[in-house]
Amino acid sequence: MSEELKEELDQTIDEDQVAQNKTEDPGDPEGEVGEKMLLRMNDHHKELRDWGFSFINWVPGMEILDIGCGGGAAISEMLKLSEGSIVKGIDKSYKSIEVSVRQNAQAIAYERCSVKQYDVMDMPYIDNAYDLVTAIETVYFWEDPVIAFQHVRKVLKPGGSFAVLAETGTPSPDDATKFNTPMKVYTASELEEIMKKAGFSSCVSRHGDNDYLMVEGIK
Secondary structure, eight states: OOHHHHHHHHHHHHHHHHHHHHHSOTTSOOHHHHHHHHHHHHHHTHHHHHHHHTTSOOOTTOEEEEESOTTSHHHHHHHHHSTTOEEEEEESOHHHHHHHHHHTHHHHHTTSEEEEEOOGGGOOOOTTOEEEEEEESOGGGOSSHHHHHHHHHHHEEEEEEEEEEESOOOOOTTGGGSSSSOOOOOOHHHHHHHHHHTTOSEEEEEEOGGGOEEEEEEO
């Protein structure tokens, strides 16, 4: 293969990936394409969830809120990790709600789970309600993270935990334009600073293989 042809092929592959990213928008999944992406993310993010969840102090009967619940796999896992827990999920995407409801239909029937279409900025939940709030692969898309984190802090019980999990804490130049929904990848120090500005009493960062990042704030 000539060098010129190889460059042309590489450019075509890059353009195809950009087109796919613009269609598969993790910040706002829609339609059949969005549903397939959500199901794939349920599987793809399992390693991240397993790693991050290993640091959480699971006890029976926890009240848990998962923000940006996507396809609902994290909800299913947390229902098992905390026996007798109540897990609520929210997501701004209607398609995410559809997929997550199907994923957790039995738990919803037994009133251990509910999934609603809300954004982090308009959560209707009462103050001091949750032992744990999780945000998995989602803070990239939050428009005003300081205010959003303040909302999270309000709904946590005193001493409650806010766990942010991300597959990467290393920003790249094309993050803002990678998908239709603008995104920002945060470093550990940036998330720690946001936690402090939002009023969390303490926070800790953990780094895993493959650039995994978990930042946990305590109310």
